[in-house]
Amino acid sequence: MSDTETEDDIVEPGVLPLDAWHRAQGARMVPFAGYEMPIQYAGEHGGIVAEHEWTRTSAGLFDVSHMGQLLLSGPDLDAAVEAVLPIDLSTLKPGRQRYSLLLDENGGVLDDLMVSRWPEHLYLVVNGATKWDDIGHLREHLPDEITLNHLEDRALLALQGPKAADALARHAKGEHELPDLTFMRFGKFTIAGHDVTIARAGYTGEDGFEISLPGEAAEEIATLLCGEPEVQPIGLGARDSLRLEAGLPLYGHDLSPDTSPIEAGLIFGINKRRRTEGGFPGADRITREIVDGTARKWAGLKVEGRMPAREGAEVFSGDEKVGVITSGGFSPSLGYPIAVAYLAAEHAATGAALEIEVRKKRLPATVVPMPFVPHNYYRGS
Numbered sequence: 308m309s310d311t312e313t314e315d316d317i318v319e320p321g322v323l324p325l326d327a328w329h330r331a332q333g334a335r336m337v338p339f340a341g342y343e344m345p346i347q348y349a350g351e352h353g354g355i356v357a358e359h360e361w362t363r364t365s366a367g368l369f370d371v372s373h374m375g376q377l378l379l380s381g382p383d384l385d386a387a388v389e390a391v392l393p394i395d396l397s398t399l400k401p402g403r404q405r406y407s408l409l410l411d412e413n414g415g416v417l418d419d420l421m422v423s424r425w426p427e428h429l430y431l432v433v434n435g436a437t438k439w440d441d442i443g444h445l446r447e448h449l450p451d452e453i454t455l456n457h458l459e460d461r462a463l464l465a466l467q468g469p470k471a472a473d474a475l476a477r478h479a480k481g482e483h484e485l486p487d488l489t490f491m492r493f494g495k496f497t498i499a500g501h502d503v504t505i506a507r508a509g510y511t512g513e514d515g516f517e518i519s520l521p522g523e524a525a526e527e528i529a530t531l532l533c534g535e536p537e538v539q540p541i542g543l544g545a546r547d548s549l550r551l552e553a554g555l556p557l558y559g560h561d562l563s564p565d566t567s568p569i570e571a572g573l574i575f576g577i578n579k580r581r582r583t584e585g586g587f588p589g590a591d592r593i594t595r596e597i598v599d600g601t602a603r604k605w606a607g608l609k610v611e612g613r614m615p616a617r618e619g620a621e622v623f624s625g626d627e628k629v630g631v632i633t634s635g636g637f638s639p640s641l642g643y644p645i646a647v648a649y650l651a652a653e654h655a656a657t658g659a660a661l662e663i664e665v666r667k668k669r670l671p672a673t674v675v676p677m678p679f680v681p682h683n684y685y686r687g688s
Contacts (some may be wrong), residue, residue: 308525310588311383312594313592314620315680318344320341320342321336321341321342322342322343323344323370323372323373324343324450324462324522324523324525325370325372325460325462325528325529326342326343326370327526328473328525328529328530328607329344329345329348329370331347331542332345332349332350332352332540333348333349333353334346334347334348334349334532334540335349335542336345337543337668337681339341339373339435339543340373340434340436340661341373341435341436342541343372344370344373344543345540345542345543346541346542346543346625347542347543347544347545348539349539351481351491351609351629353375353538353630354442355542355544355545355548356545356639358539358542358544358545358611359543359544359545359548359549359553359639359640360363360547360639360640361468361539362467362468362511362513362545362639363468363513363549363680364467364469364513364626365383365466365468365469365470365538365539365543366466366467366468366469366470366471366474366535366537366539366631367466367467367511367538367539367540367541368464368466368529368532368533368539368540368541368688369464369465369466369467369540369542369546370462370463370464370525370529370540371435371463371464371465371517371543372436372461372462372463372483372522372525372680373435373681374418374432374433374434374438374517375429375431375432375433375435375438375439375441375442375464376431376432376457376458376460376461376463377425377430377432377433377442377445377455377456377457377458377598378425378427378428378429378430378431378442379428379430379431379445379449379453379454379455379456379457380427380428380429380453380454380456381450381453381454382430382452383450384429384453385397387449387452387453388422388449388453389581389586389670390448390546390586390587391409391445391448391449391587391588392407392408392410392422392423393407393408393410393576393577393578393581393582393590393593394407394411394576394588395578395579395580395581396422396429396503396577397544397580398578399424401423401424401425401426401453401491401492401563401640402424402494403490403491404421404422404423404424404430404492404506404508405421405422405460405490405491406419406420406421406422406494406575406576407419407420407421407422407576408420408568408573408576408577408628409441409444409445410568410587410588410589411564411588411589412588412589412590413455413564413589414588414589414590414591414593414596415563415564415565415567415591416448416562416563416564416566416567416568417437417440417441417444417564418433418434418437418440418441419434419556419558419562419573419576420432420433420434420441420509421506421579423493423506428583430504432463432517434559436558436559436560437558437559438457439664441463442455442457442473452605454634454653458519459549460521460522460523461520461521461522461595462518462519462520462521462522462524462525463507463517463518463519463520464517464518464520464525464528464532464540465510465516465517465518466468466509466515466518466532466536467510467511467513467514467515467516467541467549468513468514468515469513469514469683470536470537470538471513471514471515471538472486472514472516472685473517473537474532474535474537474538474624475505475516475531475532477500478498478531478532478536479496479497479498479503479505480485480489480496480497481494481495481496481497481505482494482495484504486492488505488506488507488509489685489686489687490507490508490518490685490686491506491507491508492506492507492516493505493507496530496568496668498518498520498524498525498528499524499527499531500520500526501520501521501524501527501528503518503519503520503524503528503581503622504518504519504520505517505686506519507560507684510546510550510553510555510682511550511551511553511566512549512550512552512553512554512680512681512682513549513551513682513683513684514681514683514684514685516585518529520538535538536670542636545632547636548632548636548637548638548639550677551601551634551635551636551638551645551647551679551681552640552645552678552679552680553639553678553679553680554647554677554678555678556571556573556633556634556647556659556680557634558632559635559683560618560634561605561633566605566649567589567592567593567596567601568593569593569596569597569601569607570602570603570604570605570649571595571604572604572677582594582597584622589649591632592654598625600652601652602651602652603630603649603650603651603652603655604624604649604650604652604655605647605648605649605650606630606649606650606655606674606677607638607643607646607647607674607675607676607678607679608622608632608635608646608647608661608663608672608673608674608675609643609644609645609672609678609679610635610641610643610644610645610646610670610671610672611670611671611672611673611674612643612644612666612670613643613644613650614644614666614668614670615636615637615646615665616632616635616644616645616646616665616670616672617632617635617636617665618632618634618635619631619667620630620632620635620646620663621662621664621665622650622661622662622663622664622672623661623662623664623669624654624659624662627634628662629650629651629652629654630648630649630651630664630667631644632647632651633647633648633649633650634646634647635647638679638680638681640680641679641680645647645679646663646672647677650674654674655674656674657674657675658673659673659674659679661673661674
């Protein structure tokens with residue numbers, strides 16, 4: 308403790324339902340989003356690269372219980388939420404979910420999130436690092452008649468990879484068969500007698516599922532799923548390398564109030580009707596950027612050599628600085644470093660030759676399309 312610190316200044320990390328379970332599996336725990344979470348595991352299949360490759364070829368179980376699970380209800384719910392989010396809820400049918408954005412009055416991104424249509428409710432999953440700010444923002448901007456229930460007693464697991472469906476189908480029982488769920492649909496199921504909600508979605512680019520379940524059932528269900536030969540627990544390290552290969556942004560790094568969804572390439576998060584009608588925070592700026600374009604664009608980069616370019620590294624065209632890396636690392640699937648950056652629009656075209664300054668060296672890099680690794684979402688047979 309420093310001379311100026313008091314005990315009241317030290318905030319102890321929160322404890323998630325699977326904290327002891329992770330430690331029993333040999334996890335190395337690190338502070339993340341106000342909790343201690345596993346970055347990687349020990350054992351035969353442990354380590355970031357091994358866990359990454361396991362998820363790409365089999366099925367990995369991720370604990371994402373730090374995320375915020377919110378349930379909204381009340382009169383004229385759709386209209387109230389559309390005043391806060393740029394989503395067209397008239398097209399969101401029961402049993403479906405959609406990506407959306409929480410924006411400030413200037414069109415900056417406060418968070419990105421998922422919205423699901425439950426009977427008489429809307430269910431939101433928001434980022435763990437921003438959930439308390441999100442809850443405060445929503446309570447401030449939604450009418451008093453709208454009830455916001457933070458489901459703090461729920462855990463959230465993500466089972467991801469090409470063999471995830473086979474492993475989960477042995478345990479998930481419901482009104483419908485698990486294969487009936489296609490990408491961005493969800494349903495009610497039971498696992499080991501516990502009521503759960505399963506959505507076919509995820510953050511790796513692979514086929515997979517997100518399972519909302521009672522916190523007290525988390526250890527039983529995690530143990531059950533990891534008892535399947537296809538499934539291993541996976542930590543935050545591989546989660547980050549997998550999402551980077553999939554070209555998916557991470558809030559606080561690739562997205563912030565200083566970025567607009569248009570320059571981030573997230574126009575799909577603003578439904579067509581809302582682009583025309585507006586009526587959400589930042590609509591004027593976003594409408595203008597859709598028409599006129601943006602001064603910078605979020606783009607993918609293939610980096611030559613073996614040295615990765617990390618967040619904050621500057622990107623150059625000759626002597627001109629043209630951008631900054633927001634995420635980067637070595638791609639286990641591709642065998643070379645990759646990165647994403649906000650680049651001046653005139654330098655963001657596919658094939659553009661640039662350089663990244665890393666440790667006072669210039670690394671050649673080329674703008675490439677994203678995702679770096681193709682998505683394998685299940686959209687039906």
